[in-house]
Amino acid sequence: NQDEEKLTEYLDELEFLAFTAGATVEKRFTQKLTQPDSKTFIGSGKAIEIKEYVKENEIGTVIFDDELSPSQLKNLERDMEVKILDRTNLILDIFAQRAQTSYARTQVELAQYQYLLPRLTRMWTHLERQKGGIGMRGPGETEIETDRRIIRDRITLLKEKLKTIDKQMATQRNNRGKVVRAALVGYTNVGKSTLMNSISKSEVFAENKLFATLDTTVRKVVIGNLPFLLTDTVGFIRKLPTQLVESFKSTLDEVREADLLIHVVDISHESFEDHIESVNHILMEINAHQKPMIMIFNKIDDFSYEKKDEDDLTPSTRKNISLEEWKKTWMAKSKYPTVFISALTKENFPEMKKMIYDEVMKIHISRFPYND
Ligand code: GDP
Incomplete structure (x- = not known):
């Protein structure tokens, strides 16, 4: 039953992603398989069921929660006669919509081409099969090769462009000198930007976009009398496409080169513990998991739980664990300062600021040991 709960959460998230991308979800399909079908990901019976539903209801797109192999994607598209998206594709699409700076656009374009390249062959093979296999090795092959070459050239070009910007950004980071740098990290939509705004706005001295980097926002913040730099970084997500991790190198460099990580968690979200794990996983991947960290559990105003009855015998679920109980658990198990x-309501802000101040001060003192 826990598996089912997980599944619902995963599909909730996928639906939220679809919604973010501008789609409305009409129906969910699930299937239990010991392992995905190598040709079509789902079983043939399920494929027919979906196909019929799609036809009847004039559905435009079917979205899968996993990354499909190039051939699975093509086979499904052919069998179901509908546009197929997988999780990676959907996330890339959202990133493309959201990319505002030329740097972000370049990163997303690179990731998109990297996703497309291995899928190109199958697309053509599939078309050729439809044509009846005539002239298969003739112009068809040449066309694929031409397309592949164009895309490869484009990838090379984009990589060079990014390398140049990466260098500029590294110089910018170096120029920021010895000021302590803190980076907000966390799952997508946990409230990092909101926190960034309220921390810098509420301070005596805050300057907006002091270092106008291309994508991440860096602000100078002062708490007490202590200035430091705060960076808002791209949100993490479960199964973040590898193409994105790779192409968002410079954005992630902000995290990699930060002195202090401020890990923001949305405690009102049912899967917040999974989110913490996903974030830690990515931090490990980019080798940033050993940095000093502060855990900030956000959105306590939105926390809801179903109170347990004295003689209620239902098993304990996430929903009937109170905020106080969560607090106790996390305070006990977290190896980091936790708040x-x-x-939104700024509840416990003084406590949080004190915590950030203390951690930044520790780093500051280790850097300038002879100053007061
Ligand atoms: P980010 O993706 O981590 O930068 O998250 P955002 O700052 O964009 O916030 C995502 C959503 O959560 C927005 O709709 C915010 O208004 C909302 N939000 C942020 N902080 C809080 C909070 O403390 N309480 C509640 N109820 N909502 C919040």
């Missing part, structure tokens, strides 16, 4: 806040 529970609301970025």
